Structures are given as C-alpha cells and as structure tokens.
Amino acid sequence: MxxxxxxxxxxxxxxxxxxxxxxxxxxxxxxxxxxxxxxxxxxxxxNGVISGQRLELDAEKLGFGVTVFLGVKLATKGQVSLEDFERAVTAIPEVQTVEHVLGMYDYRLRVTARDIPDFERVLRRRIMTLPGVGNVDANVLLSEERRPGPL
CATH class of the missing domain: 1.10.10.10 (Winged helix-like DNA-binding domain superfamily/Winged helix DNA-binding domain)
Incomplete structure (x- = not known):
C-alpha cells in the first residue's frame, strides 16, 4: 500500500x-x-493507484435507451466452471459489467440494449443459453445518479 x-x-x-x-x-x-x-x-x-483513464459515453445518445441489471444464479456450479460462465458472458457485447457476488445470486450483470425488445433478444438468445445459467432476475434502470466521493 x-x-x-x-x-x-x-x-x-x-x-x-x-x-x-x-x-x-x-x-x-x-x-x-x-x-x-x-x-x-x-x-x-x-504504484497502481491510477490504473488507466476512461472515456464516458452517453449510452442514450448512442441509441442504447435501456439498462437492465441481471442477477444470475448458476444451476450447475459443479458441472460448469465459473471460468466457463465468465468467459462466455464477457463475449456478449451488450453485457457492460460482470460482477461475481456473494448473496442471492452468483453474478450481477449490467446489460445495455437499444430498447426492451432488443433486451429480450439478448436475454433469450445470449444470456439464457450461457453454460450453467439457472435463475435470472431482472431490474430495469429507471434513473441513475452519480454520487462522486472519495473511495
């Protein structure tokens, strides 16, 4: 440190x-x-305190009007490794973040889509077909407030 x-x-x-x-x-x-x-x-x-710089883009102005947070519980943790799931889910361009979490779900995903039909397509054709996916819970983002503050 x-x-x-x-x-x-x-x-x-x-x-x-x-x-x-x-x-x-x-x-x-x-x-x-x-x-x-x-x-x-x-x-x-x-010393790794600063690990890069980011460009913040306005998703809505780029045509992505829907953000959904998904809680994903894996059904077959023994048969499918966490690495297999992570490798597959990070290959989906609409998935912005993948967080391995402790609690009700195994993973929390931030998914950005053009609209609800586009999100449904991503959910059905890409996310639900991932290795080991069991239960999925969705929360649609209504608004986002950035609260800057120190770490």
Missing part, C-alpha cells in the same frame, strides 16, 4: 473529475510546480 499525502489526494480528486488535466494545471491548483505534479502522477501510475 502506498502512502498518500494531501497533495496526492488532491491530484486524485482532480483527475477523477477530469482525467485530461495536464500536470501544469494540476500543479497550479495544488500549489505544486509542473514537474512536481508530473512526478507525483507518474508515481501514482507506477
């Missing part, structure tokens, strides 16, 4: 909001020189 000071935390908070900020801008915000900010960012990358 890496030791973080207030300047490091400030860099992380600023980069979380806008990962395109350069070291000069970040340094000015935090009272650091550009080289000092750059060295800190480099150290955070090298």
């Amino acid at each position: 890496i030791e973080l000071d207030e300047k490091d935390r400030g860099l992380l908070l600023a980069l979380r909001e806008d990962a395109t900020l350069n070291a000069g801008t970040l340094g000015r915000r935090l009272g650091l020189s550009q080289p000092a900010a750059w060295r800190r960012i480099k150290r955070l990358h090298e």
